[in-house]
Amino acid sequence: MISHKTPAHLKSEILEAIAHPNRVRILEHLGKEILCNCELAPALSLEQSNLSRHLKILVQAGVIVSWKEGLRVNFKIADERVLKILDLAQAVAKRSIETKAGVLEEG
Amino acid sequence: MISHKTPAHLKSEILEAIAHPNRVRILEHLGKEILCNCELAPALSLEQSNLSRHLKILVQAGVIVSWKEGLRVNFKIADERVLKILDLAQAVAKRSIETKAGVLEEG
DNA sequence: ACGCTCTATGAGTACTTACTCATACAGTCA
DNA sequence: TGACTGTATGAGTAAGTACTCATAGAGCGT
Numbered sequence: 001m002i003s004h005k006t007p008a009h010l011k012s013e014i015l016e017a018i019a020h021p022n023r024v025r026i027l028e029h030l031g032k033e034i035l036c037n038c039e040l041a042p043a044l045s046l047e048q049s050n051l052s053r054h055l056k057i058l059v060q061a062g063v064i065v066s067w068k069e070g071l072r073v074n075f076k077i078a079d080e081r082v083l084k085i086l087d088l089a090q091a092v093a094k095r096s097i098e099t100k101a102g103v104l105e106e107g
Numbered sequence: 108m109i110s111h112k113t114p115a116h117l118k119s120e121i122l123e124a125i126a127h128p129n130r131v132r133i134l135e136h137l138g139k140e141i142l143c144n145c146e147l148a149p150a151l152s153l154e155q156s157n158l159s160r161h162l163k164i165l166v167q168a169g170v171i172v173s174w175k176e177g178l179r180v181n182f183k184i185a186d187e188r189v190l191k192i193l194d195l196a197q198a199v200a201k202r203s204i205e206t207k208a209g210v211l212e213e214g
Numbered sequence: 215a216c217g218c219t220c221t222a223t224g225a226g227t228a229c230t231t232a233c234t235c236a237t238a239c240a241g242t243c244a
Numbered sequence: 245t246g247a248c249t250g251t252a253t254g255a256g257t258a259a260g261t262a263c264t265c266a267t268a269g270a271g272c273g274t
Contacts, residue, residue, distance in 0.1 A: 010200040019122035062203025093117040096169025
């Protein structure tokens with residue numbers, strides 16, 4: 001079964017999964033340590049059901065992986081490159097803001 | 108005026124701007140050459156007005172820059188790192204697909 | 215001035231998304 | 245078994261997004 005998705009579609013699926021601010025925060029936490037839903041919820045001040053759905057989106061995109069451990073479901077980053085994407089996004093955002101500030105000054 | 112946006116929010120603004128499949132396609136084209144709306148529209152098979160709005164989103168995020176040249180408005184990548192983000196997204200997507208295939212085989 | 219080309223935007227619609235509440239499901243321990 | 249903890253999901257709602265059509269604006273040429 002070969003995927004018929006275009007390259008642009010493949011990329012956007014990963015990026016859409018990552019792009020939500022709460023999911024960015026989840027990834028930032030998981031970049032440091034393995035955590036479960038019950039630890040992330042208070043750390044991010046998110047409703048348990050809401051967080052569960054965000055985590056599901058990340059798992060389905062293949063950005064994080066999960067496994068059961070007793071009652072808990074643990075999560076960790078599946079591919080370290082997603083953290084690199086976050087770093088680059090940060091850098092682009094920073095430059096964008098600086099450029100806008102520069103335009104205002106010289107104007 | 109200092110921005111009060113959280114790091115997660117800054118990142119997600121860039122990623123949300125990039126994440127749409129049509130905007131990924133726009134960036135892929137602009138990664139190779141400078142183009143105007145009128146050249147991109149037929150290349151991407153997008154409605155002129157629809158394309159114009161996608162380009163606006165990318166400009167507002169600071170991902171691309173635009174300048175007038177007669178009737179045309181040209182666009183180019185503002186920060187080459189967005190292309191790197193697309194490459195990484197592609198790599199993550201590829202690995203995700205392979206991992207899922209592996210799971211199916213060993214199952 | 216006029217017509218022509220290219221781009222931007224208002225308005226309307228269909229679709230998707232995030233969120234919350236309530237509830238079901240899964241696993242542990244007494 | 246029942247009570248308890250942790251997770252997933254159905255249902256409903258509010259908000260956001262992408263798309264199209266029509267139209268306005270901006271700049272070129274005659």
